[in-house]
Amino acid sequence: xxxxxxxxxxxxxxxxxxxxxxxxxFGGIQRCINMACMTDVSxxxxxxxxxxxxxSRIDPDEAAKVWATLERIDLDEMEIGDRSDTVIDEE
Amino acid sequence: xxxxPNSLTCPVPASPRDDCxxxxxxxxxxxxxxxxxxxxxxxxxxxxxxxxxxAASLPRCKGPLAMSTDSFVVSPxxxxxxxIGSLAVHGTVNDLAVSGARPLWISLGMxxxxxxxxxxxxxxxxxxxxxxxxxxVRVVTGDTKVVPRGAADKLFINTTGIxxxxxxxxxxxxxxxxxxEIIVTGSIGRHGMAVMASRExxxxxxxxxxxxxxxxxxxxxxxEDRIPVRAMRDAxxxxxxxxxxxxxxxxxxxxxxxxxRLPVTPEVRGLSEVLGIDAIHVANEGTLVLAVPQGxxxxxxxxxxxxxxxxxxxxxxxxxxxxxxxxxVRRALGRQMPLDEPLGAPLxxxx
Amino acid sequence: xxxxxxYRQPELCRQLIAEIRQLATRRWTIMExxxxxxxxxxxxxxxxxxxxxxxxxxxxxCPVCVTPLESIDFATQLARRQDVVLASFGDMLRVPGSRENxxxxxxxxxxxxxVYSPLDAVEIAASHPERQVVFFAVGFETTTPATALAVHQxxxxxxxxxxxxxxxxxxxxxxxxxxxxxxxSVQGFLGAGxxxxxxxxxxxxxxxxEHNVPVVVTGFEPVDxxxxxxxxxxxxxxxxxxxxxxxSRTALAEGNRKALEIINDVYEICDQSWRGLGTIADGGLxxxxxxxxxxxxxxxxxxxxxxxxxxxxxxxEVLSGRIKPIECEHFSTSxxxxxxxxxxxxxxEGACAAYYRYACDLTxxxxxxxx
Numbered sequence: 063x064x065x066x067x068x069x070x071x072x073x074x075x076x077x078x079x080x081x082x083x084x085x086x087x088f089g090g091i092q093r094c095i096n097m098a099c100m101t102d103v104s105x106x107x108x109x110x111x112x113x114x115x116x117x118s119r120i121d122p123d124e125a126a127k128v129w130a131t132l133e134r135i136d137l138d139e140m141e142i143g144d145r146s147d148t149v150i151d152e153e
Numbered sequence: 154x155x156x157x158p159n160s161l162t163c164p165v166p167a168s169p170r171d172d173c174x175x176x177x178x179x180x181x182x183x184x185x186x187x188x189x190x191x192x193x194x195x196x197x198x199x200x201x202x203x204x205x206x207x208a209a210s211l212p213r214c215k216g217p218l219a220m221s222t223d224s225f226v227v228s229p230x231x232x233x234x235x236x237i238g239s240l241a242v243h244g245t246v247n248d249l250a251v252s253g254a255r256p257l258w259i260s261l262g263m264x265x266x267x268x269x270x271x272x273x274x275x276x277x278x279x280x281x282x283x284x285x286x287x288x289x290v291r292v293v294t295g296d297t298k299v300v301p302r303g304a305a306d307k308l309f310i311n312t313t314g315i316x317x318x319x320x321x322x323x324x325x326x327x328x329x330x331x332x333x334e335i336i337v338t339g340s341i342g343r344h345g346m347a348v349m350a351s352r353e354x355x356x357x358x359x360x361x362x363x364x365x366x367x368x369x370x371x372x373x374x375x376x377e378d379r380i381p382v383r384a385m386r387d388a389x390x391x392x393x394x395x396x397x398x399x400x401x402x403x404x405x406x407x408x409x410x411x412x413x414r415l416p417v418t419p420e421v422r423g424l425s426e427v428l429g430i431d432a433i434h435v436a437n438e439g440t441l442v443l444a445v446p447q448g449x450x451x452x453x454x455x456x457x458x459x460x461x462x463x464x465x466x467x468x469x470x471x472x473x474x475x476x477x478x479x480x481x482v483r484r485a486l487g488r489q490m491p492l493d494e495p496l497g498a499p500l501x502x503x504x
Numbered sequence: 505x506x507x508x509x510x511y512r513q514p515e516l517c518r519q520l521i522a523e524i525r526q527l528a529t530r531r532w533t534i535m536e537x538x539x540x541x542x543x544x545x546x547x548x549x550x551x552x553x554x555x556x557x558x559x560x561x562x563x564x565x566c567p568v569c570v571t572p573l574e575s576i577d578f579a580t581q582l583a584r585r586q587d588v589v590l591a592s593f594g595d596m597l598r599v600p601g602s603r604e605n606x607x608x609x610x611x612x613x614x615x616x617x618x619v620y621s622p623l624d625a626v627e628i629a630a631s632h633p634e635r636q637v638v639f640f641a642v643g644f645e646t647t648t649p650a651t652a653l654a655v656h657q658x659x660x661x662x663x664x665x666x667x668x669x670x671x672x673x674x675x676x677x678x679x680x681x682x683x684x685x686x687x688x689s690v691q692g693f694l695g696a697g698x699x700x701x702x703x704x705x706x707x708x709x710x711x712x713x714e715h716n717v718p719v720v721v722t723g724f725e726p727v728d729x730x731x732x733x734x735x736x737x738x739x740x741x742x743x744x745x746x747x748x749x750x751x752s753r754t755a756l757a758e759g760n761r762k763a764l765e766i767i768n769d770v771y772e773i774c775d776q777s778w779r780g781l782g783t784i785a786d787g788g789l790x791x792x793x794x795x796x797x798x799x800x801x802x803x804x805x806x807x808x809x810x811x812x813x814x815x816x817x818x819x820x821e822v823l824s825g826r827i828k829p830i831e832c833e834h835f836s837t838s839x840x841x842x843x844x845x846x847x848x849x850x851x852x853e854g855a856c857a858a859y860y861r862y863a864c865d866l867t868x869x870x871x872x873x874x875x
Contacts, residue, residue: 064644064646066701068505081660096650096653098653098766099762100760110698112646112650113650114621115621115653117649117754118754118755118756121753124753127752
């Protein structure tokens with residue numbers, strides 16, 4: 063357990079818990095995700111989504127730290143973000 | 154699904170419904186004739202069908218012929234990027250094309266579940282007509298049966314196609330050699346993801362669209378440019394993985410691909426990650442896998458990328474001497490990891 | 505994809521592997537208790553890559569695998585009822601029951617609906633008041649907020665046709681049980697990153713002290729897995745036994761407070777039968793009395809049919825890490841994903857399935873070399 067995927071919050075749809083929800087994008091796909099456990103996130107934040115609900119917010123500063131704990135990595139050369147060479151936009 | 158027992162009651166309804174196909178439409182009488190003349194013929198209009206004979210009389214061809222048949226039972230009938238009608242045409246056309254034939258004529262056999270709305274049938278027929286036109290084939294003969302509710306899942310279609318051989322059939326996987334290069338002609342997993350997401354009602358917005366398309370132009374271009382093709386397959390059920398495993402089994406070699414090189418659209422990528430399904434195992438309907446001798450991939454890619462349907466063709470791997478695994482994928486660690494064979498239709502998961 | 509691709513960077517993986525090799529002066533035994541991590545370790549070949557310095561053993565981290573046979577049988581019975589829609593995660597469909605699985609029931613005309621979220625099952629119930637909708641609620645702590653929210657939503661919408669068939673399990677009691685086993689050889693743990701995201705990881709501090717084992721909260725991508733293993737090895741080499749977080753981009757020590765409130769409102773801790781392992785005290789969750797009207801076991805009666813587990817299946821030994829799947833004599837012979845003897849061979853996160861899918865080259869080498 064458990065398959066949970068990061069997605070970006072792009073639009074709030076409902077604020078009333080337990081129905082609180084927002085439109086979240088995952089790569090090229092979007093779904094309305096329940097936000098009852100994450101009511102204080104902002105648009106543009108990334109949340110971790112499991113079984114249709116957001117269970118945490120991804121902390122970008124903490125996310126970057128994984129590389130800071132390793133010595134010889136040059137962060138400026140590190141690609142952070144979508145890999146573009148094989149992901150193609152056909153439409 | 155329970156099947157209604159046959160009964161002796163007259164299948165012609167007291168006041169015939171115009172909006173649905175009924176058992177009476179399949180009984181061969183007036184209603185059948187109306188269905189054909191008012192719905193089917195106008196959609197598919199051509200000189201072969203006009204006579205409504207029991208068989209189509211076809212002109213002689215210069216060379217040998219090829220024939221292929223396939224049946225289509227997709228659910229739902231309509232999905233992003235296509236429907237059962239276009240699928241039925243493209244599937245058979247592509248099977249002929251990859252076998253070295255120019256597709257010419259197809260038959261259209263339909264088994265319709267009682268109660269199918271006439272408008273639905275009409276949409277499917279329009280789609281068949283459009284796909285046939287786009288593929289350069291004529292629907293020359295057909296058959297329609299209506300079965301009781303529950304005996305079919307709305308609509309089943311069989312298409313059988315005949316084409317003229319214009320090039321030798323590619324040798325096939327038994328001719329594969331180590332160092333042959335593996336190419337895929339477009340992004341993978343679109344059809345299966347589109348159908349599965351629609352069918353299961355998974356409530357995603359911006360779904361992937363099926364890649365269902367005729368591949369005749371691409372195959373023709375490979376022939377024109379004299380690209381030496383060792384093996385070529387339409388990657389359908391079981392996805393790219395199924396083709397690779399089949400080729401590995403026949404050739405007794407190992408097929409090695411690079412995960413980073415696999416072309417995947419953002420929609421399929423997103424759905425794969427969220428549902429935990431590997432696109433490599435997911436069905437395609439307009440994507441070829443081919444193997445060419447070492448050194449030929451440059452020309453092959455140039456040829457394919459000049460055709461609209463295969464503009465995203467990519468070199469994805471090589472054929473190698475047989476190692477412990479039939480198919481291997483190089484992943485993040487740089488190790489070549491065995492790729493498992495597909496087991497049934499992939500199911501969404503949360504674990 | 506953001507926050508995914510970065511953690512699959514080959515350069516980073518290679519460097520983490522080099523660091524682990526540099527640090528380790530002996531071979532350490534580390535267990536992960538999360539099927540998603542088992543899957544990742546096998547898929548990327550991390551277990552093979554580090555075999556000489558780390559012995560990775562796989563714990564009972566697959567909630568699908570440990571769902572009691574009785575619950576699977578109940579689910580298949582419910583799915584055969586004309587008045588019921590059995591909604592389930594796709595994971596459960598191929599898990600063998602005593603006589604059949606949910607996929608077979610669906611093929612036979614049973615009403616089995618795959619859903620991505622339990623909240624979709626609530627929607628189905630609202631749109632089909634003529635049907636009783638039962639959601640098969642399996643999963644570790646990660647999934648419990650979603651099923652608990654389903655109860656809250658059904659309550660707010662005054663639904664009288666929505667039920668949960670609950671089989672939620674808790675990780676820590678299973679870890680306690682494993683450490684109490686007399687042949688236990690685990691020296692360190694990778695903490696289940698998403699379980700900790702929901703439930704926090706403060707609860708592991710006493711566990712770490714009592715058993716003198718490091719517990720490193722770890723994610724699922726190759727960089728995350730390697731970072732977790734690196735920290736675990738670092739502690740073991742230094743004689744430390746601390747709880748440490750290597751998944752800090754999502755997991756906080758206190759977990760998700762809001763989620764925990766919702767879970768605590770709907771569920772209470774109970775003893776739970778784990779398939780293959782027996783009953784684990786405090787190992788599961790059940791619906792609180794106030795939500796009894798949503799409990800499928802109270803609404804429907806289970807038929808009294810024999811519960812038949814394969815006598816050949818050694819899933820208990822696999823789930824507790826005592827054997828690796830490839831040591832089971834039935835592995836890939838009489839037990840395959842097409843005809844499994846038990847759940848770990850069909851669950852996406854089952855250790856047996858992971859070995860079958862990703863380690864088929866290993867199965868052709870001799871077993872002692874691999875252990």
